[in-house]
Amino acid sequence: xxxxxxxxxxxxxxxxxxxxxxxxxxxxxxxxxxxxxxxxxxxxxxxxxxxxxxxxxxxxxxxxxxxxxxxxxxxxxxxxxxxxxxxxxxxxxxxxxxxxxxxxxxxxxxxxxxxxxxxxxxxxxxxxxxxxxxxxxxxxxxxxxxxxxxxxxxxxxxxxxxxxxxxxxxxx
Amino acid sequence: xxxxxxxxxxxxxxxxxxxxxxxxxxxxxxxxxxxxxxxxxxxxxxxxxxxxxxxxxxxxxxxxxxxxxxxxxxxxxxxxxxxxxxxxxxxxxxxxxxxxxxxxxxxxxxxxxxxxxxxxxxxxxxxxxxxxxxxxxxxxxxxxxxxxxxxxxxxxxxx
Numbered sequence: 251x252x253x254x255x256x257x258x259x260x261x262x263x264x265x266x267x268x269x270x271x272x273x274x275x276x277x278x279x280x281x282x283x284x285x286x287x288x289x290x291x292x293x294x295x296x297x298x299x300x301x302x303x304x305x306x307x308x309x310x311x312x313x314x315x316x317x318x319x320x321x322x323x324x325x326x327x328x329x330x331x332x333x334x335x336x337x338x339x340x341x342x343x344x345x346x347x348x349x350x351x352x353x354x355x356x357x358x359x360x361x362x363x364x365x366x367x368x369x370x371x372x373x374x375x376x377x378x379x380x381x382x383x384x385x386x387x388x389x390x391x392x393x394x395x396x397x398x399x400x401x402x403x404x405x406x407x408x409x410x411x412x413x414x415x416x417x418x419x420x421x422x
Numbered sequence: 423x424x425x426x427x428x429x430x431x432x433x434x435x436x437x438x439x440x441x442x443x444x445x446x447x448x449x450x451x452x453x454x455x456x457x458x459x460x461x462x463x464x465x466x467x468x469x470x471x472x473x474x475x476x477x478x479x480x481x482x483x484x485x486x487x488x489x490x491x492x493x494x495x496x497x498x499x500x501x502x503x504x505x506x507x508x509x510x511x512x513x514x515x516x517x518x519x520x521x522x523x524x525x526x527x528x529x530x531x532x533x534x535x536x537x538x539x540x541x542x543x544x545x546x547x548x549x550x551x552x553x554x555x556x557x558x559x560x561x562x563x564x565x566x567x568x569x570x571x572x573x574x575x576x577x578x579x580x581x
Contacts, residue, residue, distance in 0.1 A: 283430075284485050284488070285429075285430025285432055285469075285485060287431060293447070294447045295448050296448075300522070302522055323581055326581065336580050336581040372523060374521055376521050376574065377450075378448060379447060379448020379450070380449055380557025380558070381450060381522065382448075383452050384450035384519075384521050384528070386431070387528050388528050
């Protein structure tokens with residue numbers, strides 16, 4: 251998919267963090283036409299918990315993690331136990347975003363020999379397509395979009411998420 | 423029976439079928455533009471992503487609705503081709519939200535660019551729902567010529 255940073259390295263990172271088996275499946279955004287990109291995480295109108303980080307320059311690498319609402323709740327059960335508050339679940343999602351973005355940007359920084367420091371995560375609960383299209387619209391021209399499907403296999407269920415990685419030409 | 427015609431990023435559509443409903447699902451900083459006219463069955467729509475095209479080299483883009491400065495004139499031309507008298511054309515616009523704080527600038531720029539282009543074309547904005555911090559889905563019914571906006575209901579914000 252790309253030289254340097256391998257997003258598949260994020261699978262073991264997530265498995266260690268959560269203590270469950272993790273499956274990653276890759277879909278290269280370049281294979282999709284622009285008009286379909288907001289559907290990368292499912293129907294664009296569906297509500298999702300979104301966590302966004304970029305490198306501090308704001309113009310290099312960006313990471314967007316999306317959990318459908320049900321999956322975010324299941325993640326809360328897994329990480330915090332049943333009955334966790336919305337605020338705590340959002341914190342847990344932000345923490346996962348932080349860990350994934352931190353690892354990815356560290357690998358990417360090594361490969362492009364540039365310093366890449368992730369920002370503090372921004373988060374929201376909104377329509378998945380609204381978040382994706384807004385991030386795309388704010389990205390520099392020529393940004394490459396890659397998409398990873400994440401499946402966390404717990405004893406009770408499978409939790410799904412989508413990770414979008416956006417790389418400007420300057421970090422490829 | 424109503425037929426939904428969804429528009430993806432940068433897409434343009436025109437319909438003359440009054441059973442059609444032009445839709446943009448999950449609109450964030452982008453702006454949906456609908457042109458219609460009293461008494462005419464034609465409705466044209468674009469899903470605008472950015473305010474301004476980078477240059478003439480991009481004029482042949484596969485997503486002609488991507489930029490406000492290209493999308494609005496194109497919609498006007500499509501309505502004219504459909505036989506709609508230009509002086510009767512009206513607009514409805516929606517979107518331009520800041521769903522994550524940093525996207526506020528692009529949403530506002532999109533709103534301003536669409537308004538400016540419509541003004542240049544002497545088209546009055548009759549219906550609008552723009553700005554704010556929430557994503558929207560917007561639907562435009564060809565029979566009623568009315569903009570319908572959906573946002574997530576409150577329970578959906580509780581994880």
